[in-house]
Amino acid sequence: MKIRFKNRFPRFAEELKRLSHWEDLAEVKPPIPSRRLLLFISAVVLDILLVRGLFLYSDWQQEAIYMSGIFVLAALLWITEALPLFATAILIIALEIILLANPGNWAGLGFEGGYSPDYREFLAPLSNPVIVLFFGGFILAHAVLKEGVDKAMASGILRAFGGKPIFVMLGLMLITAFFSMWMSNTATTAMMITLVYPILKQIPDKDPLRKGLLLCIPFAANIGGMGTPIASPPNAVAVSFLQQSGFSISFLEWVLIATPLMLFLLLFAWLFLYNNFKPSDSNLYLKPEARKIDTRGWYVILIMVLTVLLWLTDRWHGLSTAVVALFPAIAFTATGLLSRSDVNSLEWHILILIMGGIALGVGMQLSGLDEIFVTFLPSEGKMVLSAMVLATLLFSTFISNTAAANLLLPIGISFAMQPEGAEAGSPVQLAISIALAASLAMALPISTPPNTIAYSKGDLLSSDFTKAGLVIGALAIMLIIALGGTIISFWTSY
Incomplete structure (x- = not known):
């Protein structure tokens, strides 16, 4: 049976044999790029030295020093791309919550005066109207591309x-x-x-x-x-x-x-x-x-024209651009023109990058x-x-x-x-x-x-x-x- 199975399904048998060993599974995982890892470690070390130096030789408030460390680390990682851009954006939000909001009330963290902002202030960029506006734009663009x-x-x-x-x-x-x-x-x-x-x-x-x-x-x-x-x-x-x-x-x-x-x-x-x-x-x-252009294409054009008109006339009808951005999202997903896989393929990493930028600005203002x-x-x-x-x-x-x-x-x-x-x-x-x-x-x-x-x-x-x-x-x-x-x-x- 084993010989017959190998003869009839040689590729499947070879793959099954390869996956039957844990050491082979380890080889399948992509290695961590050594250059990017070195850049990341270097950025972190430089940032720690900067923060330590500011604590020793400056009269800045504690929260400003921590925020300067977050800012410089973000700059180094974005410039060197040691991490993907969106990954750095997530790191910014996480560090702001831990170092500035200090939800765990850990000693030595948070604002120097004792009052620290609520961690929700640093999560607010995730639901910022600009993010919703960009999401609607991505939906609209994806429908335009899908229908040619x-x-x-x-x-x-x-x-x-x-x-x-x-x-x-x-x-x-x-x-x-x-x-x-x-x-x-x-x-x-x-x-x-x-x-x-x-x-x-x-x-x-x-x-x-x-x-x-x-x-x-x-x-x-x-x-x-x-x-x-x-x-x-x-x-x-x-x-x-x-x-x-x-x-x-x-x-x-x-x-x-x-x-x-x-x-x-x-x-x-x-x-x-x-x-x-x-x-x-x-x-x-x-x-x-x-x-x-087929019938589905003309439907996309109609929704696109209506959306743009609503965006351009927001001061007259009273609906914000973020609210209008939900219109094409509903029009294309509710009708099935865009499927779950289409939504999954949107440029979510761009939205996360924008969120990180907004969070960076929030942290700089609060600190x-x-x-x-x-x-x-x-x-x-x-x-x-x-x-x-x-x-x-x-x-x-x-x-x-x-x-x-x-x-x-x-x-x-x-x-x-x-x-x-x-x-x-x-x-x-x-x-x-x-x-x-x-x-x-x-x-x-x-x-x-x-x-x-x-x-x-x-x-x-x-x-x-x-x-x-x-x-x-x-x-x-x-x-x-x-x-x-x-x-x-x-x-x-x-």
Whole structure:
């Protein structure tokens, strides 16, 4: 029987034999990456030394010292990625509960004055309205992707731009930016890269236009991430921090503030990229592939249009954007259009990362660390705005833009709320400027996931990103610093 079983099911028998030994089971487990483990241990050791030094040589309150340790540890782990970004976010919340809230009343922990905040204050970010808003955006985007609405709409719109390369590039960038306003710029880039491949087949291998069409997609996706509060996590984190500080920015106000800059940068990037990657054949004519939308797709479009309209008109109908975000969640899950597996596949790690950023800001405010950090900033308020925006761009070039925003937003908002921070602009201006700058880091293939996706196709060089990314980023930073305050005060009361 044993021989017959092996002959008839050789693969199953081999697998059964392998799994019958515990030592083999141990080999199946992935090993712990030694480099990441070393980085993690190094970060923890450095952080402990910092906290110990502050206790010995500073006059800070106990809670501020503990919070500085949490902040520095989060910065080190986010920069080195010794832990996954979302894992660091969970660690932040756990450390704040243990070291600051001290629910176990352990000696030496909690606030120095004896009063410690309730641990629920550090768990509150899990149910923050911004998290619900982003969840609704993920649901909406997943339905669009599942039913192929994105590709069908993009193909239809692209055909309307004709077949001339200059207008094909413009169409690709506008479509990419539009979808990035409502869904993940990573998913948008992956979708548009797929859509552009039939077009690339019509272009000779060495033609510069191939690079131009591939490069315009991640750049448009990054720029489109400025357009709405749900377009990128830094935007959501900025809105949340402003709400905690008593400032309310509606969905429509954000769109009115960010869209003009977004459109200007798109047009500038289009002209810059096309002039640097012109086709060799001036008579080249490109033809996009046609796609159709079925009944389920039209249902998704209907729900999407209604949701966007409700988001844009929240000041008139009275429903918050977070409440409106539940509408597509109900419309798609109750009808079975999105199954349990679809919901399970949402970008939960992004939501956790945003939660960690919000919790970091809460801890800095409660402990007073944000006010301590403000004392290290330049006394000239005008310099702070420029420094914070440039620091955001620099950080976001090398680490996650969400992580960069999580670290800098609490400091920037706190400074703007001080009397000496008036010259730097309102807290709203600093928060929005930092969030928008986080979307502009495009100078390296590793700067953003859209860049990485485009680079992985093998047609682009790192230098292709650097030249265009630095020029577009520098122009955007100058516009944000010079005109941001005027635009924000025009559309809001801040």
